[in-house]
Amino acid sequence: MRYSGFLTLMSLWLAEDSQASAAMSTTNLLSILSRGNWSTGTVLSAPGSTDFTDATARWDVYRPPNYAAALSIHSEQDLITAVKLSTANNISFLATGGRHGYSITFGNLQNGLALDLSPLDTVAVDAAAGTLTIGPGVTFGDVMDPVYEAGYQIQTGTCTCVEMIGATIGGGIGRLQGTYGLVIDGLLSARVVTAAGEVLEVSENFNADLFWGIRGAGANLGILTSATYQLHPLTGNYTSIDLIFPASRNVTYFTALENFNTSAHWAIETEILYNADINGPEIIASYVYEGDQEEALKLLAPILDVGPSFINVTEVPWNELSAIAAFATDAEVCENGSIYDIYGVNLRTLTAATWIETEGQSSSVVFESWANEAVVAVADEKTAYPWRDTTTYVMLQFVWSTSDSSVEAPSIAMAQKVRDTLIETSGYDDLAVYVNYANGDEALEEMYGARKLPRLAELKKKYDPSNVFRYSNPLPTAYS
Template structure:
């Protein structure tokens, strides 16, 4: 029987801690059903602001809430540490009693490998929400539970900019450790390129400072494969000073466009014209979605230019020349872009507790024929599976000039030359039959294979934060990075404590 909070709280024995644990865990080998008792044992002396929650508690669902509920991890308990010391104590307790766990910031991970954790412990970092801008150093330090949306206002108000992801809800640190692809990788680089240092709790419960000068091998590894090496409680990033007149002085031209089905081929041809020559200040996200008004597939396109509207219009001239029926152009401060982009679609993108079955492929080339074929297949899918009309293709085409200016060996991230991250995201009502799930899986894999053929890469390559979980490890981390990554995994996490987020081997090949 699982321990509930009410059952655990009924333990009021005055026995010393060692004796209590002997009664609960014979031979010092924890069983999953004893997790609640282990966490609430009096000897733990958690900080008064550290909270524990269990299935059946009112707070448990909030603490363990996820962005996608497709193939999710399942928890028997959650701890929300208030201090770094309590994170350390939790990791040591988990190591001692073989408790499987995940550390979560915003609960935004996509990969199905996370679902391999069953009846484990959620180490919820939501209390690590500090944000501190150092004006003189030009840096910001954020806690491990800070979300993307929390950082941008604080940084903007201080007179700075920073590269971000493409929506507001993921954890900032969580987005970082995969690489942090986003709209401004052409002018600022990836988020990992802004990373200065982190404080990290290791698999054996030590706190280490990680930077170019302190544990530099680990600093290399966490920039692209960070989920494999520890729990980051705080991270410091280098900022970019907003200079009046430079790159628009913190202003962004935002262009939102609706493209009907009969213009899709022309749109994709225009998009292909940017292949290999996307201006550094320009970025686009093209969403193939079900257009309820038309009863067919359509495109919602968001184009952004870091600079003036006049320059932005010139940069995206091939798109505007199509004369789409709906075009909305505005200029906004960069910190308001999430709220503005895509006709304000961010709340929809960030809705929690939705089935999202995601596949993805990186591309070096933009192929109009591949995109149009995918558009047609989605149209058929919408017709055949009306219960899954919340499914979308999100075609991220971001510039890569600043990202590729960083030497490939500088970080563990292997796909700096990618021009597009093609995401195939399927969603349906949980009450529908398994045929929908089967059809989504089949089409997701088919679309992934289709894009690989024209990607410019010799094989499938996938941004780790967009990995489905069925890919080969070389397709996620890159064959040339794996020997060094595996050696570091063996050194820092030989027992594979951090095993559930596209885990690395401890030996390669």
């Protein structure tokens, strides 16, 4: 084990009285954790050190968790030790890999322990079996080349920097879900460290109840140390078509989109945003088709007839799709350290009037209209994920600089207003939200679905009765 942060601790001990309690918390935490028999490579660090910064850096810094120490985990056994030490000593902790979650509930952790899982980054492709096994530090981008080179592809999220297991346990939506289903639908098995520090193998045949629960509410039930997925043979290239429409075409465009045939082969992302160069809103769209360019453009004629002011068409292999699609902004949007106050809304029905009404009312409004044929083909009771009939996932993004907190309250008020507008024509009776897109202010039923909650509460009581895993849109241990 390496230890980082001695100088930081010395400076904390000499700090003013207002910081003394934080120093004592860090001191006590490091004292307790030093009892662990850690593997070579595991790093214990304190605030102010480079190791601590690396172990806690986040994509979104809006209402973030606060840590008194960090432990970068090098082995499954080290994770087990960390969980047991933490629970035995009443230490609050949060285990993360990519740290791309943005629920405000993460901010409920203050002066806690960061369990950094990013060193657990193994990627293993079994070409003969057609499976992929990964650790919790692996991102979507990490798997694409190894999977592709073995002659396979797999459903993923849209951004390469997002941790794959973290996205999976909330459901895992993405461009290929129309063909292969959600990412959880490709999950074959996993290893889960429970609140008691036990390691359980979970699958359809082993601990099937927990396997059901982690596929939609996994952040509440344990820490996955590995996950195995089903791969799919490569099908050929994809066509990425990026379009820009002036705001004046909003009615025509959204009407055409409402009537567009979004078959299993299409993944459509439309964003309404403010463009400072033109001092007004504009519409940008990313269309991805599972097939060649000629066929894609022929099918896209109703959208192209609207008259985009910009068009870019690229045919790409599967492993380059995330990096190239959506104006090749993947690297840009993956940068850490920005403020994102995000609200999600699921739509079961597509209504042009609703899209038009949201225009210009936030920093950006993203509509992800992923085909869902393979998603709804999976029986609803098979997994904890509750929203298989969703056709469009909406993300309201409010962004501001750290020096301009004056916009926070107006942004929240606007977000709630726009969200209420979207609910009215969503096709659901009330708010439904993909839990990975949840702001954290939603009701349990709005994230997990009322019909799933009784069973989820039973699982929470069985596997986490003390509510150790309580910082990611927490579940109760009882529900009626």
